[in-house]
């Protein structure tokens with residue numbers, strides 16, 4: 571009689587602690603963290619977020635199109651450090667080539683959900699923009715520090 575009571579009590583405690591564990595695991599905190607880790611800069615309807623992003627020399631910046639429209643990441647050729655390589659989604663080697671490529675058939679587009687990344691080896695400030703949304707102020711800045 572005493573033994574049966576003890577076993578029933580132990581089983582009850584076990585169920586309770588299991589329920590507690592799965593409630594914790596089902597929390598959304600860890601899921602959100604891993605999504606954020608996929609990119610550094612999001613691209614919304616007509617903005618880069620964050621608009622200014624700071625990294626160290628040799629680090630890589632990942633942009634992700636977090637919206638539904640097509641965007642580009644296109645450097646302003648005269649607003650990057652003198653000895654830095656030009657960068658633009660689509661692999662264009664000049665700002666004019668990137669603008670022409672977009673006009674010719676949306677070259678350099680980053681579709682919804684897609685990513686684009688650049689590794690920065692030269693310190694300084696890099697200003698860039700999105701070709702289709704430049705008129706509405708979709709610009710950003712990368713600050714690379716030593």
Ligand SMILES: [Cu+2]
Pocket residue numbers: 615616617640641642700701702703708
């Ligand atoms: Cu855009």
